[in-house]
Amino acid sequence: MAKKAGHEHSAGYEQAKLFEKGAAERGFTWVGKGIPNRESEMKAAGEIQYIDDLRMPGMLHAKMLLSPHAHARIKSIDASKAEALPGVRAVAHYFNTPHIIYNSAARFYLDTSVFDMPKTEYIFDDTVRFVGDRVAAVAADDAAIAAAAVRLIEVEYELLPAVTTLEAAVEATSPQANPHGVDGTNVCGGRLAYGNADEAEVLAAINGADRVFTDTFRTSRVHHGYMEPVCHIAHYTRNGKLTVWTSSQNVFCFRDVLSTALDLPQSRIRVIKTVCGGAFGGKLEIMHEPVVAVLSMRTFRPVKLRLDRRETFSSSRSRHEGILTITSGVRKDGKLIGQHLRSSLNTGAYAGSGPNTVGAQSGKMFILYQAEKMFYSGASYYSNTPSAGAMRGYGCPQIMVTRETHTDRMARELGIDPVDFRLMNVVQPHQKNCMGNDMHNALVAECIRKGVAEFGWKERRAAALATQGGRLRRGVGMDVAVHGNGWYPVYQDLTTVTIRLNNDGSATLLTGTHDLGTGSRTILAQIAAEILTIPPLEIEVIEADTDVTPLDLGAQASRTTYIGGNATILAATELRDQLLAEAALILEVPAGRLEPEKGWVVDRENPDKRVSFTDVIGSAQSGKHGSQRELIATRTFESEDSVDSYVAVFCEVEVDTETGVVRPLNLMSVHNSGKVINPLLFEGQVHGGMHMGLGYALSEQMVTDPETGKLTNPNLKNYRMFKAADMPQIRILTVEDPESAGPFGAKSIGECATDGIAGAVVNATSHALGGVQLDRIPLTPEFILSKLKKS
Amino acid sequence: MEEQVQMVNFTVNGVPASVRAERGWTLLHVLREVLGLMGTKYGCGTNDCGACKVLVDGKPRNSCTIPIKNVDACSIVTIEGLQEGGKLNILQRSFVECGAIQCGFCTPGMIISATALLAANPAPTETEIREAFSNNLCRCTGYVKIVEAVKLAAVRMAEVRNGAAALAGKEAQTGKEASRG
Numbered sequence: 001m002a003k004k005a006g007h008e009h010s011a012g013y014e015q016a017k018l019f020e021k022g023a024a025e026r027g028f029t030w031v032g033k034g035i036p037n038r039e040s041e042m043k044a045a046g047e048i049q050y051i052d053d054l055r056m057p058g059m060l061h062a063k064m065l066l067s068p069h070a071h072a073r074i075k076s077i078d079a080s081k082a083e084a085l086p087g088v089r090a091v092a093h094y095f096n097t098p099h100i101i102y103n104s105a106a107r108f109y110l111d112t113s114v115f116d117m118p119k120t121e122y123i124f125d126d127t128v129r130f131v132g133d134r135v136a137a138v139a140a141d142d143a144a145i146a147a148a149a150v151r152l153i154e155v156e157y158e159l160l161p162a163v164t165t166l167e168a169a170v171e172a173t174s175p176q177a178n179p180h181g182v183d184g185t186n187v188c189g190g191r192l193a194y195g196n197a198d199e200a201e202v203l204a205a206i207n208g209a210d211r212v213f214t215d216t217f218r219t220s221r222v223h224h225g226y227m228e229p230v231c232h233i234a235h236y237t238r239n240g241k242l243t244v245w246t247s248s249q250n251v252f253c254f255r256d257v258l259s260t261a262l263d264l265p266q267s268r269i270r271v272i273k274t275v276c277g278g279a280f281g282g283k284l285e286i287m288h289e290p291v292v293a294v295l296s297m298r299t300f301r302p303v304k305l306r307l308d309r310r311e312t313f314s315s316s317r318s319r320h321e322g323i324l325t326i327t328s329g330v331r332k333d334g335k336l337i338g339q340h341l342r343s344s345l346n347t348g349a350y351a352g353s354g355p356n357t358v359g360a361q362s363g364k365m366f367i368l369y370q371a372e373k374m375f376y377s378g379a380s381y382y383s384n385t386p387s388a389g390a391m392r393g394y395g396c397p398q399i400m401v402t403r404e405t406h407t408d409r410m411a412r413e414l415g416i417d418p419v420d421f422r423l424m425n426v427v428q429p430h431q432k433n434c435m436g437n438d439m440h441n442a443l444v445a446e447c448i449r450k451g452v453a454e455f456g457w458k459e460r461r462a463a464a465l466a467t468q469g470g471r472l473r474r475g476v477g478m479d480v481a482v483h484g485n486g487w488y489p490v491y492q493d494l495t496t497v498t499i500r501l502n503n504d505g506s507a508t509l510l511t512g513t514h515d516l517g518t519g520s521r522t523i524l525a526q527i528a529a530e531i532l533t534i535p536p537l538e539i540e541v542i543e544a545d546t547d548v549t550p551l552d553l554g555a556q557a558s559r560t561t562y563i564g565g566n567a568t569i570l571a572a573t574e575l576r577d578q579l580l581a582e583a584a585l586i587l588e589v590p591a592g593r594l595e596p597e598k599g600w601v602v603d604r605e606n607p608d609k610r611v612s613f614t615d616v617i618g619s620a621q622s623g624k625h626g627s628q629r630e631l632i633a634t635r636t637f638e639s640e641d642s643v644d645s646y647v648a649v650f651c652e653v654e655v656d657t658e659t660g661v662v663r664p665l666n667l668m669s670v671h672n673s674g675k676v677i678n679p680l681l682f683e684g685q686v687h688g689g690m691h692m693g694l695g696y697a698l699s700e701q702m703v704t705d706p707e708t709g710k711l712t713n714p715n716l717k718n719y720r721m722f723k724a725a726d727m728p729q730i731r732i733l734t735v736e737d738p739e740s741a742g743p744f745g746a747k748s749i750g751e752c753a754t755d756g757i758a759g760a761v762v763n764a765t766s767h768a769l770g771g772v773q774l775d776r777i778p779l780t781p782e783f784i785l786s787k788l789k790k791s
Numbered sequence: 792m793e794e795q796v797q798m799v800n801f802t803v804n805g806v807p808a809s810v811r812a813e814r815g816w817t818l819l820h821v822l823r824e825v826l827g828l829m830g831t832k833y834g835c836g837t838n839d840c841g842a843c844k845v846l847v848d849g850k851p852r853n854s855c856t857i858p859i860k861n862v863d864a865c866s867i868v869t870i871e872g873l874q875e876g877g878k879l880n881i882l883q884r885s886f887v888e889c890g891a892i893q894c895g896f897c898t899p900g901m902i903i904s905a906t907a908l909l910a911a912n913p914a915p916t917e918t919e920i921r922e923a924f925s926n927n928l929c930r931c932t933g934y935v936k937i938v939e940a941v942k943l944a945a946v947r948m949a950e951v952r953n954g955a956a957a958l959a960g961k962e963a964q965t966g967k968e969a970s971r972g
Contacts (some may be wrong), residue, residue: 044898046898224898
């Protein structure tokens with residue numbers, strides 16, 4: 001996407017950057033410290049309240065009737081028996097609820113998206129489009145009554161032809177899974193196709209190269225696997241106010257969608273993020289909140305809906321499964337000349353974030369490798385399968401595993417070490433990429449070099465070769481990956497932070513950003529503490545409540561630390577300036593000579609001359625030196641730099657050639673994420689990203705029966721996430737050279753932590769099997785055995 | 792209907808409980824909905840994730856699949872029962888300090904499994920720690936810092952035991968000297 005032209009940074013921003021530089025030179029007090037997540041004591045005690053632990057007077061319990069069919073029109077619904085059941089308070093379905101179309105993944109209230117984000121969803125529709133789609137919902141005095149009532153609802157369906165695989169969905173002649181498909185097909189929102197030249201020109205460049213390689217890779221649909229099942233509470237009161245509590249990543253967008261779907265003014269809607277038991281993108285898009293809202297609007301009572309695990313699998317969101325074809329033209333010496341990638345993603349029954357995920361994926365095409373000509377072409381497709389949506393990586397894991405396995409194949413066939421091949425082709429710091437964008441401090445090559453040395457790449461590769469003849473064969477592989485820091489320049493990207501000084505010199509920080517267990521509240525407090533010299537635990541952080549906190553655009557796009565951290569710096573430096581200005585009047589010393597020091601404002605030239613924060617705050621409120629005022633600062637940060645985080649991943653696996661089981665032995669990530677604000681939380685992000693990536697590579701997939709469209713493994717027994725004993729030995733290294741645009745030099749980690757794992761695992765497995773090309777994930781034992789038979 | 796109701800008597804965190812069990816009630820349901828102990832979590836309902844783990848007569852069990860009548864006369868310990876004198880115990884503190892807690896939803900179950908492990912095996916190997924979590928899932932941490940936390944707790948608990956033993960030895964010694972005198 002094109003960059004905004006010639007945007008000037010604000011004066012405050014430049015000042016803040018100068019301040020950060022000074023702080024780094026003096027040495028940090030709080031930044032760089034591994035402080036545990038501030039909620040962890042309460043979590044360890046079992047005392048923190050997640051949404052499912054909340055109890056409200058008069059609260060009703062909801063249960064949904066979910067579609068047993070992949071595609072059917074609802075001819076009639078008879079809810080009379082359910083309504084007659086004692087304890088049932090409301091039943092909602094297509095025939096008694098508003099029909100206002102919306103997109104559950106909407107990013108902006110005004111439709112400013114550069115990608116077409118079709119509105120395809122209703123609270124209840126007259127048609128169900130996947131097994132698990134909403135048919136009706138009941139609110140009752142307890143969960144057992146609600147469940148019993150749901151079973152009494154009689155629905156007459158007219159079955160429609162269903163599209164249950166991605167392969168079928170891409171066929172132009174297939175039936176439509178959703179009527180919003182473009183031109184009678186299942187294309188969702190249109191194809192995105194662009195590069196640094198015409199497609200034909202790029203293909204000509206590729207075909208003119210010494211060697212041309214084409215690979216097609218298939219990635220599966222996976223689930224976030226957050227441990228906290230989906231849960232929402234809504235309470236509509238007679239004064240016309242709707243309050244929604246939800247374990248969400250995106251309260252302001254939820255308010256947008258609720259106001260659209262329910263036709264309520266936003267002042268009448270309050271969305272409150274609750275303590276989040278894991279999200280990973282899966283709680284970014286509104287799910288069943290509109291349903292609990294309607295049930296509460298009927299009863300004026302709080303209504304809770306908690307999905308069970310089976311429903312959480314079928315009726316939440318998942319990662320887009322994909323089929324991606326990549327073609328590269330390379331010189332004999334391994335120099336990449338041109339690259340073309342065509343991606344097809346399965347968005348499921350509704351548009352959601354399909355086109356947006358394609359858009360995010362496209363951006364990754366151009367910021368990892370340098371080639372003269374590059375082109376990306378992608379689309380998402382409707383199918384009668386569970387909804388895809390945002391998931392950690394957001395289109396990136398699919399393109400990374402495709403390109404990185406392809407890269408290894410090219411290196412192998414050209415007889416070049418995969419490390420050397422990548423070093424020859426990856427982007428370099430402060431270069432322009434093929435699209436003409438500045439690559440900022442892109443230290444991917446340094447990550448590779450550091451990893452090669454620390455992993456013992458050459459030695460391990462050589463040692464693995466020695467196992468080739470045996471039953472247990474070792475393989476060593478690596479890859480690289482990239483992720484952004486927020487949305488700029490694709491979308492506007494802003495957040496606002498307010499910090500106020502309390503009367504005793506402690507502070508309260510209000511932010512619309514969301515802590516998903518990632519520790520973002522801890523990190524923002526550390527950043528503010530560094531500037532205000534107030535210890536982090538004396539800075540309360542209030543998060544994500546649409547009636548209380550300033551605007552934020554959601555915990556997504558690896559933007560929380562980068563965008564939220566920068567906003568915190570702006571607000572904290574302004575508050576510091578206010579504090580120093582007032583202190584200057586009290587001490588009769590120029591403000592430039594003053595600095596805060598643990599609750600005191602001190603004259604640098606005469607350290608005995610000092611005044612406490614409490615006295616400065618009291619003085620400001622008393623109006624002794626002008627008008628009476630509160631020391632409070634509110635600042636909006638707008639992102640103006642497109643910076644990226646890089647990683648090189650190294651992996652060693654052992655393949656049992658009799659059982660087909662691939663066991664990861666060693667996994668190492670070398671991250672270029674700029675300055676690490678909190679190493680403890682940073683490592684936690686990487687560990688979790690590795691876990692998710694290992695499952696993606698080796699064991700996780702949501703399997704749908706192509707006949708019925710039904711999930712065959714909607715439980716945690718058969719949807720196989722890695723357990724503690726399955727994990728390899730793990731190491732994390734960093735290349736911490738600060739990124740000037742980041743807060744105190746920091747860049748993102750959340751998504752970059754998982755993007756490159758699968759490619760490294762697949763490459764290591766290929767290596768173990770003597771270079772067999774593996775063209776799908778997960779690498780199940782059956783798949784490995786089938787490959788062994790063929791070779 | 793009358794025959795479906797049965798009184799079940801057990802203790803939870805040392806406190807006697809008496810519950811009129813209704814059909815279909817699990818231990819998890821009773822803990823959360825009847826006794827109001829919300830620290831034990833519903834994660835899957837199918838015995839697969841360990842978020843609902845509690846100690847039943849000292850053994851880690853998933854409460855989501857245990858019919859309430861099966862715990863008659865049993866001693867149940869939940870996450871709420873682990874703190875000592877109103878403070879986090881050594882294991883809980885280790886989880887905090889090691890950064891083993893992110894979203895925290897699996898944490899109560901993890902701490903319960905680790906409690907049972909350390910009671911049976913005060914100096915577990917890394918493999919034994921990992922095996923102790925064979926029925927606990929975590930999506931945030933990759934288990935790395937959870938395993939570190941258990942190792943740290945084992946060391947600290949040994950220090951406390953050794954300290955107590957040394958103290959007891961010293962007292963015994965002092966006693967001897969006193970009697971000699």
